[in-house]
Amino acid sequence: MRTDGVMTALARASAFTTVIAACFTGHAAAQSITAVSYGGSYQKASTEAWYEPFAAATGIRVDVEDFNGGLAQIRAQVEVGNVYWDVVDLNASDVTLACDEGLLEYVDPETLPPGPGGTPAEDDFISGTLSDCGVGNVVWSTIYAYDANRFPGARPETIADFFDLEKFPGRRGMRRVPMANLEFALLADGVPTDDVYAVLGTPEGLGRAFDKLDTIKDQVVWWEAGAQPPQMLADGEVVMSTAYNGRIFNAQVLEGQSFVIVWDGQLLDINQLAIVAGTPRLDEAMRLVSFASTAEALADLGRRISYGPARESAGPLITTHLETGVEMGPHLPTHPSNMARALRRDWTWWVDNQDELNERFSAWLAR
CATH class of the missing domain: 3.40.190.10 (Periplasmic binding protein-like II)
Known part of the structure; x- marks a missing residue:
C-alpha cells in the first residue's frame, strides 16, 4: 500500500522529470547515439525506462544493441579508433578492468544530477556504485x-x-x-x-x-x-x-x-553505465548517462524488472510492478528481508x- 510520503515523492519525481526533460530539450542534439545492453527483459526495461524517454526529451535517437558482456568489442573499437558504441551497460568488474586499460571515459560525479531532495549524487549513490569510469544503475x-x-x-x-x-x-x-x-x-x-x-x-x-x-x-x-x-x-x-x-x-x-x-x-552484483573512450558523441553520451542515473529513471526501471536501484533516493519510488501491480519490494535483492546472508x-x-x-x-x- 502506498503511503502519503511515497505519493509526495512520486509527485516530486514527476515534476523533476518534467524539468529535466525541458532542460535537455534546450540543447542542440546529435541525430543518434548507440547504447549497448544485455538483451532480453532487462534491455526491454532499460529501453522503456531510459532510452525512449531520453529520446523524447532530447530529440536524440538511441539505437540499442545487445551483447553478452565482456570487453572484446570495446577494445577492438578503441584500438582501431573506430568507436561506434557510445554508452555501454557493464558489470562493475568489467568497468574496473576497462577503466584501467583506458577503454572508458572518466565520469565526474559532480556532473551527475542530485537526488529528488537535492542530495548530491556522491552522497545518494550506494557505496561502491560510483567509480572513475562508471555510474551505478542496478543492483542484481x-x-x-x-x-x-x-x-x-x-x-x-x-x-x-x-x-x-x-x-x-x-x-x-x-x-x-x-x-x-x-x-x-x-x-x-x-x-x-x-x-x-x-x-x-x-x-x-x-x-x-x-x-x-x-x-x-x-x-x-x-x-x-x-x-x-x-x-x-x-x-x-x-x-x-x-x-x-x-x-x-x-x-x-x-x-x-x-x-x-x-x-x-x-x-x-552491480552494473554501471560507462562511456566508450574516444566516442565522437561524448556530450550526448554523458547526457544519456545523467538522464538514466536520476532517481526517477532508476525507479522507473525498478518498476519493470526486479533489480534494485543504485541510488538510495530511488528505493521509496519503487512501488508496484507496472504491468501486473505486484508489490516489488520483496522481489528486490536489496530488500531487507533478502539481505540476511547476501554476499557482495x-x-x-x-x-x-x-x-x-x-x-x-x-x-x-x-x-
Missing part, C-alpha cells in the same frame, strides 16, 4: 531457484541445500564459469560471508571450493545464457538452478511459473584472478 544478484511443484514436502531453504543431493536429489543447473560457483561452494561449506574472498584467495580455500563442487559435478547441467535456467526449470531438466534474479521474477510474475527464489547466499561480489578480486581461475575451471570441467 545471482541466486538459485526451484519449482515448488517438484517439492511437495521439505523444500530448499539455504545455499547448503543446493549441494545436498541426499536430502534433495536431482540435477542442478549452474553457469559454466567459475564466478559465483566458487563463492556458492564456500558458503555452502560453512564459510561466513565476510571471509569468502579471504578463504578463496588461498590455495587451500580454492581447493576447498572445487572439492565442494566435486560433490555435485555429475548432477550439474551447465548453462551459458540467462534465459536457460527458467526454461530448464519449466521443462523439468533440473530440480533447481542458479539464475539471475530478474529472469526468475519474470517467469514468476509474467509467466505464472511456480518458481521460488532462495535468497540465502545470494551473490550481489568483490570485483577487484575477480579482476586480479579471473584469467587464472577461468583456466583452472576449464581444466576441472574437462576432468
